[in-house]
Amino acid sequence: MSPLRLAERLLQLIPVLLGISVIVFAMMALTPGDPVQIMLGDSLADQAQRDSLRRDMGLDLPVVERFFRFLGNALTGNFGLSFFHRRPVMDVILERLPATIELTLVAMLIAIAVAVPLGVIAAVKRNSLLDRIATVGSMLGVSMPGFWFGILLILLFAVNLHILPVSGRIGFGYEVKMATGFVLIDTLMAGRLDSFLDALRHMLLPAVTLGLAMSALLMRVTRTSMLEALSQDYVTFAEAKGLSRLRVVGRHALKNALIPTVTVAAIETGSLLGGNMIIETVFGWPGLGRLVVEAIFSRNYPLVQAAVLIYATTYVLLNFLADLLYTVLNPKVRL
Amino acid sequence: MSSVDAALPAARSREESILAGNLRDFLANRMSVAASLICLAFCLIAIFAPMLAPQNPYETDLLRRLQPPAWMDGGERGFWLGCDALGRDVLSRMIYGTRVSIMIGVAVVLLATVIGTTLGLLAGYLRGPVDIVIARVCDILLGFPYLIFAIGLMAMMGPGLQNIILALCYKEWVLPCRVVRAETLAAREQDYVEAARALGASRWHIMRREILPNILSPVIVVATFRMAYIIIAEASLSFLGLGVQPPTASWGSLVADGRAFLLDAWWVSTFPGLAILALVLAINVASQGLRDAFDPRLSR
Numbered sequence: 001m002s003p004l005r006l007a008e009r010l011l012q013l014i015p016v017l018l019g020i021s022v023i024v025f026a027m028m029a030l031t032p033g034d035p036v037q038i039m040l041g042d043s044l045a046d047q048a049q050r051d052s053l054r055r056d057m058g059l060d061l062p063v064v065e066r067f068f069r070f071l072g073n074a075l076t077g078n079f080g081l082s083f084f085h086r087r088p089v090m091d092v093i094l095e096r097l098p099a100t101i102e103l104t105l106v107a108m109l110i111a112i113a114v115a116v117p118l119g120v121i122a123a124v125k126r127n128s129l130l131d132r133i134a135t136v137g138s139m140l141g142v143s144m145p146g147f148w149f150g151i152l153l154i155l156l157f158a159v160n161l162h163i164l165p166v167s168g169r170i171g172f173g174y175e176v177k178m179a180t181g182f183v184l185i186d187t188l189m190a191g192r193l194d195s196f197l198d199a200l201r202h203m204l205l206p207a208v209t210l211g212l213a214m215s216a217l218l219m220r221v222t223r224t225s226m227l228e229a230l231s232q233d234y235v236t237f238a239e240a241k242g243l244s245r246l247r248v249v250g251r252h253a254l255k256n257a258l259i260p261t262v263t264v265a266a267i268e269t270g271s272l273l274g275g276n277m278i279i280e281t282v283f284g285w286p287g288l289g290r291l292v293v294e295a296i297f298s299r300n301y302p303l304v305q306a307a308v309l310i311y312a313t314t315y316v317l318l319n320f321l322a323d324l325l326y327t328v329l330n331p332k333v334r335l
Numbered sequence: 336m337s338s339v340d341a342a343l344p345a346a347r348s349r350e351e352s353i354l355a356g357n358l359r360d361f362l363a364n365r366m367s368v369a370a371s372l373i374c375l376a377f378c379l380i381a382i383f384a385p386m387l388a389p390q391n392p393y394e395t396d397l398l399r400r401l402q403p404p405a406w407m408d409g410g411e412r413g414f415w416l417g418c419d420a421l422g423r424d425v426l427s428r429m430i431y432g433t434r435v436s437i438m439i440g441v442a443v444v445l446l447a448t449v450i451g452t453t454l455g456l457l458a459g460y461l462r463g464p465v466d467i468v469i470a471r472v473c474d475i476l477l478g479f480p481y482l483i484f485a486i487g488l489m490a491m492m493g494p495g496l497q498n499i500i501l502a503l504c505y506k507e508w509v510l511p512c513r514v515v516r517a518e519t520l521a522a523r524e525q526d527y528v529e530a531a532r533a534l535g536a537s538r539w540h541i542m543r544r545e546i547l548p549n550i551l552s553p554v555i556v557v558a559t560f561r562m563a564y565i566i567i568a569e570a571s572l573s574f575l576g577l578g579v580q581p582p583t584a585s586w587g588s589l590v591a592d593g594r595a596f597l598l599d600a601w602w603v604s605t606f607p608g609l610a611i612l613a614l615v616l617a618i619n620v621a622s623q624g625l626r627d628a629f630d631p632r633l634s635r
Binding site: 012013015016017019020023024027028030031139140142143144145146147148151152154155159270271273274275277278281282292293296297301304308311312315316319 | 471474475476478479480481482483484486487488490491492563567570571574575576577587590591593594597598601604605608611612615616619620
C-alpha cells in the first residue's frame with residue numbers, strides 16, 4: 001500500500017470516530033435523570049451546592065460547547081470521576097483492561113489453534129466423516145448463545161466434575177504481586193509455576209466460551225479457502241512434479257489459504273470485545289466488560305460512556321489493522 | 336406500446352418458472368425443509384402460547400421452589416421441566432418466552448429490511464448526492480461495534496420492548512441497504528428498466544414496481560440470516576438484565592434466572608438455553624438452504 005493510500009485510509013477513520021463520539025455523547029445527554037442528582041444521591045446538599053457542582057461539571061453550558069469539551073477531554077483520556085469509585089474513570093478502566101485483553105488474546109489463540117487444523121483437514125478430506133462432523137460442529141458453534149454455553153461448561157467441569165474453578169481469575173492463596181496486570185506473565189515473573197497453572201485453569205473455560213463462535217467461523221473460512229487453493233493450477237502442478245501430498249498441502253496450498261483466515265481473525269477480534277461483556281459476567285471475570293455491566297446497573301454513566309468510547313475506538317482500529325494486514329498479505333488486492 | 340405489452344406475459348411466466356425452480360431446489364434439500372418446519376413450529380408455539388402453556392407462567396408458588404423436572408425425584412406431572420426459584424413453571428415460561436424472541440427477531444429484521452431496502456433503492460437508483468450521503472452514514476455505522484452500542488443504548492434508554500427493537504435496529508439496516516444498492520445499480524442498466532423509463536414511468540414507479548420485485552431474493556436471504564443473529568443478541572441483552580423487564584419471560588432472562596442456582600437446580604438455566612440453540616440453529620440451516628436455492632451467488 002502506498003503511503004498516500006495509507007494516509008487516505010487513515011483520514012477515513014476520522015468521520016467514523018467522530019460519529020462514534022457524537023453518539024456516545026448523545027447517549028449521555030439524552031439519558032433520563034439529572035447527573036447531579038445521581039451523583040449526590042440522597043445526600044443533604046442544598047441547592048447552592050448542587051448548582052456549584054453543576055457548574056463544575058459544565059452542565060450549565062450549551063450542548064455544542066459541552067460536546068467539544070467532552071471531545072477535548074476524551075482525547076486526553078480525561079473522562080471525569082467515576083460516580084461510584086470516586087476516582088478518575090480512566091484509572092478504574094486501566095486497572096481492569098489487562099484482564100480483558102489477556103482473556104481476548106487467549107480466546108483468539110485457542111480459536112485459531114482449533115479452527116485452522118480442523119479446517120485444513122476438512123478441506124483435504126472433503127466429504128469424509130470428519131468433514132461432515134466439522135461442518136455440523138461449526139454450524140452448532142455459530143448458533144450457540146455464548147452465555148448459555150459458558151453455563152453448560154460451568155455445570156459440567158466445575159459443578160459436576162470439580163476439575164475447574166467456577167469463576168474468578170486466580171485461586172485463593174495463589175495470588176502474586178501484579179506488575180504488568182497480565183496474570184499469566186506476572187505469575188511467571190514471580191517464579192510461581194503453581195500460580196501460573198492455577199491462573200491457566202481459571203482462564204480455560206471463559207476463553208473457550210469466548211472463542212467458540214470465532215473458531216466456528218474461522219474453521220469455515222479456512223475450509224473454503226483451502227478448497228479453493230487445492231483446485232488451483234499450481235497445486236496440480238506441484239502434485240504432478242511428484243511432491244508428497246503433505247508437502248503440497250502444507251507448503252503450497254496452506255500459505256495462500258490462510259490469507260482470508262488471518263483477515264477474518266483480525267476482524268473478529270473486534271467482535272470478541274462485545275462478547276467479553278457477556279462472558280465476563282458469566283464467569284465473574286474481573287475485566288472491563290464486567291465493570292461496564294456493573295456500571296450500567298449502578299448508573300455510573302461517565303464510566304459507561306468512557307468504556308463504550310474505548311471499546312468502539314479499539315474496534316475501529318482493529319478493523320483498520322485487518323484491512324492493512326489483508327493488503328500486505330495479498331499483493332493482488334489494492335485497497 | 337403493444338409490443339411491450341405482448342412481451343410482458345412471456346417474461347412474467349419465465350420469471351415464475353425460475354421462482355418455481357428455486358422453490359423445487361429448496362424443497363429437495365431435506366435438511367432445510369426440516370429446519371423450516373421447526374421454525375414454523377416455534378412460530379405456532381409463540382402464537383398459541385396461552386393455549387399450550389400447562390401452567391400460568393407468572394404464578395409463583397414458594398412450595399414449588401426449584402422443583403425438579405417431572406421425571407426426577409420430587410418432580411410433578413404438569414410441571415414437566417421443573418420450577419424456578421419463585422416456583423414458576425419453567426416450561427410455561429419458556430413457551431411465553433418464545434413470543435418475545437420471535438416478536439423481537441421479526442420486528443427488528445422487518446424494520447431494518449424496510450428501512451434498508453428503501454434507502455438502498457434511493458441510493459442505487461438516484462445516485463449522486465443521495466447515494467453519497469447514505470453511503471457515508473453506512474460507512475460510519477459499520478465501524479460501530481454492534482453489541483457494545485446495543486448494550487450502551489439499552490443502558491441509556493432503559494429497558495423495554497420498544498427500546499430493544501431500536502437498540503438492535505440502529506445499524507441492522509446497513510446490510511440490506513448495501514445489498515439493495517448494489518443490486519439496484521446493476522438493475523437500473525437493464526433493458527426492462529430502460530423500457531419502463533421510455534414509456535414514461537415515474538422514478539417512484541420504476542423503483543417500486545420494476546426494480547424491487549427483481550431484487551427481492553437476496554434481500555430475503557439476508558433477512559433470514561440476520562434473524563438468527565438478532566435472536567441471539569436479544570437473548571444476550573435479556574441475559575444481562577437489559578432486555579424485557581420481569582416478570583415478562585424471555586429466554587435470555589430465564590437463563591440468567593437459573594445462574595444463581597446451578598448447584599442445585601440445573602434445569603432452570605439449561606432448558607431455555609436449549610430452546611435458543613434449537614431455534615437459532617433451525618433458522619441458520621433453513622436460511623442456508625434458502626440461500627443455496629434462491630441466490631447461489633451468495634454461497635461461500
